[in-house]
Amino acid sequence: MNITQMMSEATSLAQEESEALTRLLTAPTSEPVAQKVIAFYRRMDARMGEATEPIACAAGCSYCCYYHVLVTGAEAITLAEHVDRLPEPRRTEVRKAIEQTATRVSAMAREEYLRTNVPCAFLNGGRCSVYSVRPTACRGFHSRDASVCEEAFDNPLSDPPNQYDPAREAVKIGFKNAVLAAQFRAGADATSYEMHGAVAEALKNGSSTKRWRSGKLSFPTVKDRTSIEEMTQQ
DSSP states (O other), X not given: OOHHHHHHHHHHXXXXXXXXXXXXXXXXXXXXXXXXXXHHHHHHHHHHHTOOSOOOOOTTOOGGGGSOOEEEHHHHHHHHHHHHTSOTTHHHHHHHHHHHHHHXXXXXXXXXXXXXXXXXXXXXXXXXXXXXXXXXXXXXXXXXXXXXXXXXXXXXXXXXXXXXXXXXXXXXXXHHHHHHHHXXXXXXXXXXXXXXXXXXXXXXXXXXXXXXXXXXXXXXXXXXXXXXXXXXXX
């Protein structure tokens, strides 16, 4: 698959999946946001699973769990709903880790964060503790060469090109665009936020979901954010 084919596949997926997710988000039901978003994630996983090229990603490999991650309102709310369902004392431990990391990164400019290894608050023993509800940015990330990931981890100031699989990259791009477009089409907030800050606010502020549904900024205290207009220009 060449670049042209990859982008064509991504565009087709974005259209198809944004329509499907828009229907879920606008359906007149009282289902939790997480239930609707997880259905979207499952379709993404299925499409990623259709790729046949081998990749280096494996359980316990966590070089990519120290990156700056942007999530949409729906994804942050999904993570918060998942955390709130955890049994104690794990729920309190995770909430504390999220709050501490959110406080740390809120003092960083985005460029500083991009050049710093900040462990994800959900990382536990080298594994993702919220794997089933991890956002599209994490769900779609992959590498065909772990040594490149290791190099980027050992030297965050370096910028080695990732060795991605075009088929999986098309799925990643398509679903990333779909989750943005669906929220915009549903009249919800389609801004992307730094993950820790967004989840921390969602856990503390009960009005976050209402703000998201109404199209207002879901997490106004999170300054590290990007509008859908800025995202589509990247």
